[in-house]
Amino acid sequence: MGTNIFMRRASSSYNIQSVSSVFASCCNFSRTLSTSVSAEVKVGGTLVSQEENGGTKSMNLFTAINQALYIALDTDPRSYIFGEDVGFGGVFRCTTGLADRFGKNRVFNTPLCEQGIVGFGIGLAAMGNLAIAEIQFADYIYPAFDQIVNEAAKFRYRSGNQFNCGGLTIRAPYGAVGHGGHYHSQSPEAFFCHVPGIKVVIPRSPKEAKGLLLSSIRDPNPVVFFEPKWLYRLAVEEVPVDDFMLPLSEAEVIREGSDITLVGWGAQLSIMEQACADAEKDGISCELIDLKTLIPWDKETVEASVRKTGRLLISHEAPVTGGFGAEISASIVERCFMRLEAPVARVCGLDTPFPLVFEPFYMPTKNKILDAIKSTVNY
Amino acid sequence: MALSSHRALTHLRRLTPLRRISTDSTISIETSIPFTGHNIDPPSRNLTTSPSELMTFFHDMALMRRMEIAADSLYKAKLIRGFCHLYDGQEAVAIGMEAAITKKDCIITAYRDHCIYLARGGTLIGAFAELMGRKEGCSKGKGGSMHFYLKEKGFYGGHGIVGAQVPLGIGLSFAQKYEKDGSVSFALYGDGAANQGQLFEALNMAALWDLPAILVCENNHYGMGTAEWRAAKSPSYYKRGDYVPGLKVDGMDAFAVKQACAFAKEHVLKNGPIVSILPYFSYTTVSFSYHGSLCVRLWFMVELPFTKI
Numbered sequence: 225m226g227t228n229i230f231m232r233r234a235s236s237s238y239n240i241q242s243v244s245s246v247f248a249s250c251c252n253f254s255r256t257l258s259t260s261v262s263a264e265v266k267v268g269g270t271l272v273s274q275e276e277n278g279g280t281k282s283m284n285l286f287t288a289i290n291q292a293l294y295i296a297l298d299t300d301p302r303s304y305i306f307g308e309d310v311g312f313g314g315v316f317r318c319t320t321g322l323a324d325r326f327g328k329n330r331v332f333n334t335p336l337c338e339q340g341i342v343g344f345g346i347g348l349a350a351m352g353n354l355a356i357a358e359i360q361f362a363d364y365i366y367p368a369f370d371q372i373v374n375e376a377a378k379f380r381y382r383s384g385n386q387f388n389c390g391g392l393t394i395r396a397p398y399g400a401v402g403h404g405g406h407y408h409s410q411s412p413e414a415f416f417c418h419v420p421g422i423k424v425v426i427p428r429s430p431k432e433a434k435g436l437l438l439s440s441i442r443d444p445n446p447v448v449f450f451e452p453k454w455l456y457r458l459a460v461e462e463v464p465v466d467d468f469m470l471p472l473s474e475a476e477v478i479r480e481g482s483d484i485t486l487v488g489w490g491a492q493l494s495i496m497e498q499a500c501a502d503a504e505k506d507g508i509s510c511e512l513i514d515l516k517t518l519i520p521w522d523k524e525t526v527e528a529s530v531r532k533t534g535r536l537l538i539s540h541e542a543p544v545t546g547g548f549g550a551e552i553s554a555s556i557v558e559r560c561f562m563r564l565e566a567p568v569a570r571v572c573g574l575d576t577p578f579p580l581v582f583e584p585f586y587m588p589t590k591n592k593i594l595d596a597i598k599s600t601v602n603y
Numbered sequence: 604m605a606l607s608s609h610r611a612l613t614h615l616r617r618l619t620p621l622r623r624i625s626t627d628s629t630i631s632i633e634t635s636i637p638f639t640g641h642n643i644d645p646p647s648r649n650l651t652t653s654p655s656e657l658m659t660f661f662h663d664m665a666l667m668r669r670m671e672i673a674a675d676s677l678y679k680a681k682l683i684r685g686f687c688h689l690y691d692g693q694e695a696v697a698i699g700m701e702a703a704i705t706k707k708d709c710i711i712t713a714y715r716d717h718c719i720y721l722a723r724g725g726t727l728i729g730a731f732a733e734l735m736g737r738k739e740g741c742s743k744g745k746g747g748s749m750h751f752y753l754k755e756k757g758f759y760g761g762h763g764i765v766g767a768q769v770p771l772g773i774g775l776s777f778a779q780k781y782e783k784d785g786s787v788s789f790a791l792y793g794d795g796a797a798n799q800g801q802l803f804e805a806l807n808m809a810a811l812w813d814l815p816a817i818l819v820c821e822n823n824h825y826g827m828g829t830a831e832w833r834a835a836k837s838p839s840y841y842k843r844g845d846y847v848p849g850l851k852v853d854g855m856d857a858f859a860v861k862q863a864c865a866f867a868k869e870h871v872l873k874n875g876p877i878v879s880i881l882p883y884f885s886y887t888t889v890s891f892s893y894h895g896s897l898c899v900r901l902w903f904m905v906e907l908p909f910t911k912i
């Protein structure tokens with residue numbers, strides 16, 4: 225493999241002790257962190273639970289993200305959240321109550337200037353802080369593209385590791401929502417997956433979001449964290465109330481199967497799960513993998529699955545040409561060429577700007593996926 | 604429900620004055636407040652108008668207001684999907700600007716474009732069909748609320764990304780200067796976009812090359828959900844052009860807008876770009892999805908712009 229410029233942890237599972245040692249070295253002070261926070265957990269300043277350590281609570285995606293942000297601010301006094309309208313809670317309520325609890329010097333609004341927001345975040349992170357920047361919609365991330373690609377991704381490399389902006393996390397809601405149109409529905413993850421030096425993480429559910437966001441914030445590399453806006457209110461799940469992290473760059477097999485491997489991320493997984501359930505009725509056993517981290521992505525898990533099934537289908541909302549599915553397809557063909565029983569299928573958005581009234585035609589729907597599963601299996 | 608709104612609006616579109624108005628009498632008026640200039644002598648606040656112009660202004664502004672309120676109802680009934688940014692409260696800007704210019708002049712604006720489209724010569728059918736995603740819409744139903752265009756009347760849209768239309772407007776003015784046809788471009792943006800870097804890039808280019816561009820900041824005091832005093836160190840947007848002259852105009856007064864636009868057009872054809880700011884108070888919340896938790900409705904302007912007519 226090429227030079228790995230990321231700092232990889234020795235163990236793939238995170239626990240709070242390892243995090244505290246990272247902070248001790250970075251921040252010149254040591255903190256003893258317990259493996260769980262106190263029994264009382266406050267979300268947005270309001271007491272919401274009094275479970276004992278390890279309890280869970282049913283919550284939706286934006287509440288889970290709110291909790292993750294709360295914990296991040298609570299456990300590191302040099303963490304900051306900023307972006308457009310985050311002070312009053314943000315347009316999706318992800319930052320509700322944080323300014324009240326932690327103060328306007330740590331949770332603050334920025335003017336409407338994405339390039340400025342990210343550049344500012346890079347500088348803040350370069351000084352050893354945790355800079356959690358919010359871009360209001362992923363569709364607006366492009367003015368910041370230069371800062372992310374040319375500054376954030378290359379800072380550690382070009383300074384010979386003297387400087388880094390690993391404390392930077394950029395959060396942005398992405399993806400279709402049914403009526404978003406051109407500029408409230410885009411999935412720009414593929415642009416960022418083409419940049420060595422940053423990580424791209426996309427959760428599929430509230431529990432995943434909380435764990436992955438905390439990992440992303442504490443990861444010593446700049447991370448772009450896309451949140452599926454469609455699921456902010458819609459997805460409800462039992463989420464552990466304490467501080468926990470989920471490993472980055474580890475894909476998860478969320479449904480075991482033997483006939484075909486399906487790979488996806490974010491909101492699209494729920495559509496793929498429905499397609500798998502329908503395929504099951506036709507006797508096709510589908511294995512479904514949540515990639516979670518898009519770069520660096522877990523090639524080993526996907527390869528092992530394709531070696532088992534011999535077939536691969538990738539689905540994402542972004543347009544098919546140049547989408548991240550193309551990278552997965554090429555890599556798996558390189559690794560598993562002789563094992564493959566059929567061409568790798570990609571069921572993705574059409575190659576058009578994200579439409580307004582034509583959204584139902586554009587989207588990779590359950591039936592499109594089902595058709596592709598059947599044609600791949602019957603190839 | 605959509606059909607009955609359509610019938611009501613067709614009737615309004617054909618509304619004619621109830622009695623004949625003498626078109627040849629001249630009325631002298633004064634704008635509501637004087638203009639404020641930055642690096643420029645502002646125009647006089649005295650201007651003349653006629654009864655027929657007054658009636659046209661009133662009719663058109665009332666039409667725009669009714670259109671926006673109808674759009675509001677359609678949006679709440681989910682017949683308009685996506686986003687719907689209304690212009691009620693700002694009608695004076697569209698009307699005043701249009702009265703000062705020709706169809707060879709270009710206007711480009713952000714996503715609050717329904718009434719500019721109408722002022723430029725768009726039809727109600729074109730507007731409502733576009734809002735509801737029908738192919739009779741001005742953008743064939745593909746653009747929606749934020750993307751109204753009218754090429755033959757010099758309306759370059761209709762842009763969803765904040766501030767992105769300003770460099771485009773500067774480009775339009777370069778083409779106009781090249782053509783030497785005495786036309787100018789108006790690039791409209793909001794106070795939120797005033798903090799975008801591309802605005803200053805565009806301003807510099809326009810000033811460097813003496814382009815006939817007028818940058819108009821329609822200031823409703825909120826950029827998304829954040830008030831202007833929390834987003835801008837200097838909310839005097841007309842001064843932000845620094846070396847580019849600026850003009851502060853009462854955006855609630857259609858005649859002030861008309862006077863300022865006529866003055867600006869004459870100025871930029873000789874001297875290069877100008878920035879103007881038109882502060883006003885928006886009649887409704889600035890966008891339906893932005894202010895759920897804020898009491899922006901307290902900003903309702905009691906004095907409606909067309910009562911000034």
